[in-house]
Amino acid sequence: MIKPTIERPSSVASVSSPCRSCSRGPLLAVLLISLVVTNAEEVSNLTNVWPTANGRPLITTAVVSSTPSNLRIAYCLALVGAPTVAMAAQHLAAISLLRQTGTKKDVLSMQSPNSILRLGDALRTLDTKVVFVPHVEGKCRTSSSAEQSRFRFSFSFHILRVYEQTQYDKILYLDGDLAVRTPPDRLVEAWARQGTTELRTPTGCNRVPDQKHYNTGVWGITPSRDYAARLYPWLAAGKFPCGIGSQTWVEFFGANNSWTRASLAWNLKADQGTSRCMRKWGLREAHVVHWSGNRKPLGLRTADPVEARALAAYQAAHLRWLTFLDAPAVDNIRIWHNRTHTQRSGATNQSALSMPLPRCNASAPDVAPKASMRQRLCAKPEVRAALSAASVPVLWSRDLVRSQKRFMNEKPFAASKFEPFIEQLPRNSLMSSAWPDGCEMCDTCAVVGAGGSLRKFEHGAQIDGHSLVLRPNWIITKGYENKVGTRTSINLFFGVEGMMEQFEKHQRSLPEERRAIGLITSNSDRSVASFFRYMHRVRKSTVLNKTATAAETLVTPSRVFLTTDAVYHKALAELCRATGEGCMWQRTSGTMRPSTGFISVIIALQICRNVSLFGLTDDPCQPFHYYGEPKATCTKAIPTKNDEPLHWFEKEHEIYARWHREGRLTVPT
Incomplete structure (x- = not known):
């Protein structure tokens, strides 16, 4: 098999990848996909959207070697802080669009502990693994919009826990306000073969990222507990304005990391004009449409034809999951309630949680007295x-x-x-907090x-x-x-x-x-x-x-x-x-x-x-x-x-x- 010619950015100091024998994280299985491209025309059609090094196509031969069989790759999206039902529906919408591309790789839902009913059922339907993460404590200077800025600061502290997911060799982190339109597997595999620490996508309407300017809404990282152990104290000790987030931090802290460039097609910002940016750089496809900045997908309308298709898919998925989460049904019990605007914004659905108890069949075997007391116990939210x-x-x-x-x-x-x-x-709540020498997962x-x-x-x-x-x-x-x-x-x-x-x-x-x-x-x-x-x-x-x-x-x-x-x-x-x-x-x-x-x-x-x-x-x-006295006779009593x-x-x-x-x-x- 012919190996691809790969060039790495020469302007950045290379950082070796973390060892694969590092401690492992939460319970997660891995399905690996090998890539073999045998058609030269197919490769040439990818040069506008494939990751590049120093502005050149990453792949320069017609035949591409497959991803190493022991390489573990996953996608990760975050639902952290104090998420509402509406936020959870956005999270699910982004995951469902990713799954609709046909990827079979692991998808992680990185969450703060929450009590959103049926979220676990939804994630199981989407074959998504849940990873609970704790807070990373830190302080920031207040700004003009203190409440919103502190939220952004806190959210960023949470999502950087992605570095702890060392059960994987490479992770592509994705924001929840984007629509993935093309399978990203080959993108991530090509980056993984290159061996750099990060995969970076450009900011704004720029064709490619540079060393100091890239967008972490679509961002490849190499998990490392050692790296995380150095990052968290740096964050906690820093005097940052509340308004800045993970994107600014990693640009400073990871300045010397080795990295691979990805085309703008993998992170087209809707606030920049999706179709306009595609025309500017001659991009044939929009692989990821990202509603970054203040332009968010909920309640949005657009005349941009490329954005409109992605927006319709995202809003439809969001509505489906919002309905699913906002109308709990347990064991075939029908729940009738009014969905108010407040409930759709994430408030707890009290009518669903206080529904009438089903009546036990008194003639059924094993039905015991005081069933209503046990039922009330089981019916607790x-x-x-x-x-x-x-x-x-x-x-x-x-x-x-x-x-x-x-x-x-x-x-x-x-x-x-x-x-x-x-x-x-x-x-x-991580086991390592009580058991430093033990395994986390x-x-x-x-x-x-x-x-x-x-x-x-x-x-x-x-x-x-x-x-x-x-x-x-x-x-x-x-x-x-x-x-x-x-x-x-x-x-x-x-x-x-x-x-x-x-x-x-x-x-x-x-x-x-x-x-x-x-x-x-x-x-x-x-x-x-x-x-x-x-x-x-x-x-x-x-x-x-x-x-x-x-x-x-x-x-x-x-x-x-x-x-x-x-x-x-x-x-x-x-x-x-x-x-x-x-x-x-x-x-x-x-x-x-x-x-x-x-x-x-x-x-x-x-x-x-x-x-x-x-x-x-x-x-x-x-x-x-087993340490008791032997039985005189065999009995189940x-x-x-x-x-x-x-x-x-x-x-x-x-x-x-x-x-x-x-x-x-x-x-x-």
């Missing part, structure tokens, strides 16, 4: 939102205390109650329960071979190493002060490399109250051992952290879906509570790419716990001392089996 969310944050953090008014567990309370302990909470994870079925197998070595081992409850492993393994990365348990203290004491007795972190379940007010009391004791102990000057930088030495209420909502939502929205239950209890084991599985699905379950199935001939009316272990086992069939996790045998 936060539970319904969690069901459609692609993923949820795991750690309760300072960011969430500041952005969330209430902690919505079984007995909701004001998030401000965490203020006395806020410095003891992790800065954000682990490749293989084992969730190891205490089920008696573990006695039948010797899975110990297989369990220890996983990147992360998560054990619900703090249970015995000594004497059963060949069956249950020896490693523990995370223990999840109900909040009891004495147990937290014992856990910490035990971890301090272990070598640093063998220490685990503890996660506390958040559903029960008793569990959270115990966490409060324990944090107060830790804080008091820490303050007494610090000098007056060091007290300002107080950080708790505790390895115990609280899980978010969103984890509880996600687990409860899955139980609701499996029990007819609470109609079916094994007991007369009006409360249904996911077990610690079930919550552990939910957490693993948020932070792991491949999840395997051990000891979370029952066996009628084995003891309830749960021992009285282990029977808990708030849990339904058998139903949870059915859910695991369904997820195994669907490929969401593996249950080894």
Whole structure:
């Protein structure tokens, strides 16, 4: 195969690409597309729109080598800050137009935690992966339009988190106010083969970008945690006007990055006159139409024929997704409500969230008394939102205390109650905040329960071979190493002060490399109250051992952290879906509570790419716990001392089996 002749910009210092062995990010699969062009005429037709180096076509031969098979490429769009329904619909419109071009590459939706109903369903329909990102703290000088400028400043701080998505080698970042009209795969692949750090598109109506002037609405980056670690402190320490954003920052900070030019056809600005710019530079196609500046696509009309086609497609997609998001329907329940202008602008649709409960079929098997109480639990807006969310944050953090008014567990309370302990909470909800030496998104994870079925197998070595081992409850492993393994990365348990203290004491007795972190379940007010009391004791102990000057930088030495209420909502939502929205239950209890084991599985699905379950199935001939006394006879009955009316272990086992069939996790045998 003939290799293409490629020229790199000589005026810019070359920066080597980050290593591919760097730590990986969130759970994301990659589909790679190879490119082989065998027709010389096809290549010549691309010279006006293909990326160029030093003003020349990037491809100068008729045959192009394919993209390396191990190269990971994705597109990324951001929905950050405090997004409204209307903003989410714009986000979805841009993604749907990108998908309509036929690309099969991964698309990322980089989001701040939000409660927009059905957004997760919409993104799954578009085969889009969700990545939650925390705040990057920083300050700016006020300007004439302070509120709008601060929003732009904050938004820019968020979107630069794209550099942390190191599970990919190259990412093309796209703004949400543009319409992609042509598959960008070959553009990105050609840039990736060139090996430069960035792909840059021009500003205004310029034909190509230059070193200091380029537009980040269509912008290729090489993810690197090292680069991000240098960028964030630089941003936080800078004295920037609120009005400037990521485009200005990266032009300064990335001035010495190596880069490849892309034609204006890949970022035609509508405010410059789309057709006018195409005529000026002889462009035959508009691959991306971008409504940059103050010219935005919603409610816009235009006489420009090229812009009009892109605008019609964008506005139609936006209206479809706005209707989808603004009219939630859960399990075939019809919702009748009026869509007001306020609702279309993003206000919560209260009529949809307070709809009448469906009536349980009293003659159906397993329908238990107090069904209406369980139904009301399942009908809570936060539970319904969690069901459609692609993923949820795991750690309760300072960011969430500041952005969330209430902690919505079984007995909701004001998030401000965490203020006395806020410095003891992790800065954000990423696992690296609590577990610096661990993986942010682990490749293989084992969730190891205490089920008696573990006695039948010797899975110990297989369990220890996983990147992360998560054990619900703090249970015995000594004497059963060949069956249950020896490693523990995370223990999840109900909040009891004495147990937290014992856990910490035990971890301090272990070598640093063998220490685990503890996660506390958040559903029960008793569990959270115990966490409060324990944090107060830790804080008091820490303050007494610090000098007056060091007290300002107080950080708790505790390895115990609280899980978010969103984890509880996600687990409860899955139980609701499996029990007819609470109609079916094994007991007369009006409360249904996911077990610690079930919550552990939910957490693993948020932070792991491949999840395997051990000891979370029952066996009628084995003891309830693997360390328990053998049964006298085979029976499916749960021992009285282990029977808990708030849990339904058998139903949870059915859910695991369904997820195994669907490929969401593996249950080894």
